[in-house]
Amino acid sequence: MKDIETRNDIELLVNSFYDKVKADKTIGYIFNDVAAVDWILHLPKMYSFWETVLLGKMSxxxxxxxxxxxxxxxxxxxxxxxxxxxxLWNTIIDEHFEGITATxxxxxxxxxxxxxxxxxxxxxx
Ligand code: HEM
Structure with missing residues (x-):
């Protein structure tokens, strides 16, 4: 397995995470029903958030x-x-990545x- 290194890696991580979140019994309803998240807007925000936190991109x-x-x-x-x-976050990271940035x-x-x-x-x- 590889580490998280590129914007593509971040997109894969975030997409897989929110696929899990949306279908999750414990917190899915907060996204689906309470906030009624517009995923077309939310996902790119989350790519930028994690790119900023992990890859230092300031986007x-x-x-x-x-x-x-x-x-x-x-x-x-x-x-x-x-x-x-x-x-859920830790599980999805461990499913896809390992290394310094994954940790x-x-x-x-x-x-x-x-x-x-x-x-x-x-x-x-
Ligand atoms: C039980 C835990 C959490 C729930 C239910 C949750 C739910 C949500 C929802 C519904 C939104 C969309 C809000 C909106 O656009 O009106 C959101 C935005 C966001 N969440 Fe979470 N969240 C949780 C934990 C976290 C954690 C731990 C992080 C960071 C490590 C995080 C990072 C973000 C970011 C960066 C945004 C975008 C904020 C913005 O638009 O400025 N969330 N969250």
């Missing part, structure tokens, strides 16, 4: 923290959902998920 512009805090006002976004998100992708996913959960809990009212 992502957005504010993920605010988006997820807003989402947490509409539906439960707690440790259960974030742990499950992370489990970093899992670490960054874990750190950002932890930070998001922390922000959501601090803004909860």
């Amino acid at each position: 992502f512009k957005g504010n993920p923290m605010v988006k997820h805090i807003q989402l947490s006002k509409k539906t439960e976004m707690s440790k259960k959902q974030f742990d499950h998100w992370l489990k 970093e992708a899992k670490q960054r996913g874990k750190n950002i998920a932890g930070l998001m959960l922390h922000k959501i809990e601090s803004y909860a009212n």
Whole structure:
């Protein structure tokens, strides 16, 4: 297996991840029903996000923290959902890639998920 090295690798990773997410019993409904995500718009954003985080391309512009805090006002976004998100993320990485960047992708996913959960809990009212 190879490491995550190119934009193509990122696209494969993100596409496979959201295929799994969409069909997932625990968090799929948040994307499909609560947010009714427009995948044509969302997927390219996520390619840019992970390209920025992992390949240093600086192509992502957005504010993920605010988006997820807003989402947490509409539906439960707690440790259960974030742990499950992370489990799917790690599984999909391990299915396709191995190496330094693949390991970093899992670490960054874990750190950002932890930070998001922390922000959501601090803004909860
Ligand atoms: C239970 C966990 C999560 C759920 C249910 C979730 C759900 C969503 C949804 C529905 C959107 C679309 C929001 C919109 O466009 O209105 C979104 C956007 C996004 N998510 Fe998540 N997310 C989760 C965790 C994460 C984590 C851990 C990361 C990063 C490691 C992440 C990164 C992003 C990014 C970068 C966007 C795009 C933000 C933007 O448009 O500026 N998400 N998420």
